[in-house]
Amino acid sequence: MSNAADNVRPRASAPRGERIADWADGRLGIYGAAKKNIRKAFPDHWSFLLGEIALYSFIIIILTGVYLTLFFKPSMAEIHYEGSYVPMQGVLMSEAFASTLDISFDVKGGLLVRQIHHWAALIFLVAMFVHMMRVFFTGAFRKPRELNWLFGFLLLVLGMFTGFTGYSLPDDLLSGTGVRFMEGAILAVPVVGTYLAMFLYGGEFPGTEIIPRFFSIHVLLLPGIMLGLVVAHLILVFYHKHTQYPGPGRTNSNVVGFPLMPVYMAKAGGFFFLVFGVIAMISAAVQINPVWVIGPYRPDQVSTNAQPDWYMGFSEGLIRVMPGWEWVIPTGHTINFGVFIPLMIFPLVLAAIAVYPFFENWVTKDQREHHLLDRPRNAPTRTAFGAAWISWYFVMLVGGGNDLWAIFFDLSINAITWFVRIGFFVVPVLVFVVTRRICLGLQRRDRDKVLHGRETGIIKRLPHGEFVEVHEPLSQEQLHLLTQHEQREPAELPPAVDENGVKRKVGPIERLRVRVSRGYFGPHAQIPKPTAKEYQEIMSGHGHH
Ligand code: HEM
Numbered sequence: 305m306s307n308a309a310d311n312v313r314p315r316a317s318a319p320r321g322e323r324i325a326d327w328a329d330g331r332l333g334i335y336g337a338a339k340k341n342i343r344k345a346f347p348d349h350w351s352f353l354l355g356e357i358a359l360y361s362f363i364i365i366i367l368t369g370v371y372l373t374l375f376f377k378p379s380m381a382e383i384h385y386e387g388s389y390v391p392m393q394g395v396l397m398s399e400a401f402a403s404t405l406d407i408s409f410d411v412k413g414g415l416l417v418r419q420i421h422h423w424a425a426l427i428f429l430v431a432m433f434v435h436m437m438r439v440f441f442t443g444a445f446r447k448p449r450e451l452n453w454l455f456g457f458l459l460l461v462l463g464m465f466t467g468f469t470g471y472s473l474p475d476d477l478l479s480g481t482g483v484r485f486m487e488g489a490i491l492a493v494p495v496v497g498t499y500l501a502m503f504l505y506g507g508e509f510p511g512t513e514i515i516p517r518f519f520s521i522h523v524l525l526l527p528g529i530m531l532g533l534v535v536a537h538l539i540l541v542f543y544h545k546h547t548q549y550p551g552p553g554r555t556n557s558n559v560v561g562f563p564l565m566p567v568y569m570a571k572a573g574g575f576f577f578l579v580f581g582v583i584a585m586i587s588a589a590v591q592i593n594p595v596w597v598i599g600p601y602r603p604d605q606v607s608t609n610a611q612p613d614w615y616m617g618f619s620e621g622l623i624r625v626m627p628g629w630e631w632v633i634p635t636g637h638t639i640n641f642g643v644f645i646p647l648m649i650f651p652l653v654l655a656a657i658a659v660y661p662f663f664e665n666w667v668t669k670d671q672r673e674h675h676l677l678d679r680p681r682n683a684p685t686r687t688a689f690g691a692a693w694i695s696w697y698f699v700m701l702v703g704g705g706n707d708l709w710a711i712f713f714d715l716s717i718n719a720i721t722w723f724v725r726i727g728f729f730v731v732p733v734l735v736f737v738v739t740r741r742i743c744l745g746l747q748r749r750d751r752d753k754v755l756h757g758r759e760t761g762i763i764k765r766l767p768h769g770e771f772v773e774v775h776e777p778l779s780q781e782q783l784h785l786l787t788q789h790e791q792r793e794p795a796e797l798p799p800a801v802d803e804n805g806v807k808r809k810v811g812p813i814e815r816l817r818v819r820v821s822r823g824y825f826g827p828h829a830q831i832p833k834p835t836a837k838e839y840q841e842i843m844s845g846h847g848h849h
């Protein structure tokens with residue numbers, strides 16, 4: 305005989321593992337949730353690893369950060385260094401700098417962990433950047449993933465600022481110069497700049513507050529927000545299901561891939577150790593931020609060598625190449641456009657990428673869900689925008705490192721500055737045009753391949769002496785891949801008068817939308833893909849080599 309209690313209570317004879325699992329399941333309901341999700345299919349492609357590299361480097365940063373926190377002293381109190389690095393013994397410095405020296409020379413494994421933390425931060429930002437590009441160029445940000453794009457974008461921006469606050473902590477000459485740079489930028493804000501700077505630094509620069517404040521922001525506030533965002537980001541990836549590249553059998557309403565458990569979990573676990581291993585190897589072999597070389601920060605001394613980490617370089621570039629325009633208004637106040645304008649452009653560069661999905665959606669007015677990715681060539685205008693944005697970013701990065709370029713390539717720093725000033729306006733436009741042409745060229749090649757097959761390089765001589773190249777027909781899979789994409793029609797203005805003969809009013813915004821849409825999908829923006837009829841005609845006889 306059985307009763308209800310028998311069904312919920314684990315059998316006393318069951319193995320211990322099963323009993324523990326039953327106990328946990330009765331309280332957490334894991335079994336039901338796991339059963340539903342554990343075999344969830346995850347599409348496979350190497351470019352999906354980029355998000356994972358971002359994830360794993362973030363975990364590595366947190367692990368090493370916790371270790372550093374045990375020994376780092378976020379204090380600007382001045383002491384005489386007594387540690388084991390002989391050249392600095394007796395030098396007056398902040399406790400922050402002295403403890404960074406201690407981490408580097410006296411704490412067991414300290415230098416390696418510091419280097420891993422810094423290298424992982426650099427790789428984390430590269431991974432985020434490239435992951436974002438993957439998502440951008442394949443159109444993975446389209447409905448329903450716009451919100452996840454914004455979560456990701458926030459992660460990128462917060463990551464940049466966490467990095468900045470991090471490399472400002474050791475209070476060496478380089479980091480102090482960066483903090484000084486930030487003070488200058490804040491001071492350039494009209495009217496409230498001075499108050500803001502006083503508020504942030506707790507008085508006159510540098511004061512004694514900035515490092516303890518940056519410390520709380522760096523180890524707690526920003527990573528805490530980021531952790532929450534990463535979790536939300538991954539939950540959304542899971543909830544929306546991952547996108548997939550086009551291929552036979554893959555549609556907008558299915559997911560073809562390996563099950564999460566065991567295949568994907570095993571791969572992901574292995575990949576974590578691979579990423580950790582590579583970062584540890586780089587950190588063990590390549591020195592980064594040797595703070596003892598230039599010494600502690602002194603406000604009366606500025607390092608001419610100061611370079612921000614790469615992800616902040618573009619903001620530095622903006623300031624370095626901006627002409628030093630100033631206005632003294634009649635009240636006697638100075639407005640420093642030389643710093644203020646770059647400060648305003650800085651968020652615009654970032655915002656351009658944040659709002660792109662909404663801009664494209666405004667153009668297409670597309671309400672459908674997209675789970676199938678675009679091949680970048682099939683979205684030439686988007687791809688060209690992405691490439692132009694990257695080129696813009698890199699032009700400014702060159703500006704940020706103008707001294708390095710001048711030294712390494714033996715160039716005049718003024719020539720580089722002018723190159724960046726002109727390049728700021730010209731390079732993105734050029735890159736846009738060239739990228740779009742390359743995409744169209746690739747589309748033409750795809751069309752040609754579908755209709756005439758692949759060029760084999762084999763030359764055949766016909767009985768009457770003519771030489772022809774043998775073209776090999778494509779497989780069904782390749783034909784599918786090259787023709788599966790949808791080609792949109794550009795938006796059109798409604799007829800000038802309505803059915804009652806009354807003149808129709810079309811606002812300037814709608815007119816703009818139609819023009820932009822033509823730019824995206826008009827006859828010059830895409831090569832018509834071969835139709836089934838064209839294909840059959842060619843295959844059924846003439847024209848087929
Ligand atoms: C801490 C930083 C980040 C982590 C840990 C992270 C992690 C991931 C992972 C593991 C995936 C699934 C695998 C993949 O597609 O690569 C993913 C997907 C995605 N990520 Fe991120 N990401 C981060 C930052 C970003 C950024 C900066 C953006 C864009 C601005 C972004 C937008 C997206 C989108 C839209 C998806 C869904 C893509 C799809 O289903 O194809 N993520 N992310």
Ligand code: HEM
Pocket residue numbers: 365366368369370372373376404407418421422425428463466467469470471472473474522523524527530592593
């Ligand atoms: C996205 C997250 C993070 C980024 C990008 C980041 C980046 C950095 C960077 C570039 C440095 C300078 C390292 C150097 O060369 O000295 C640094 C220092 C530091 N970070 Fe982080 N960090 C992050 C998260 C964390 C977390 C979560 C903790 C603590 C739990 C932490 C603790 C520290 C400490 C104590 C230092 C000062 C010690 C030192 O400079 O060696 N960080 N961080």
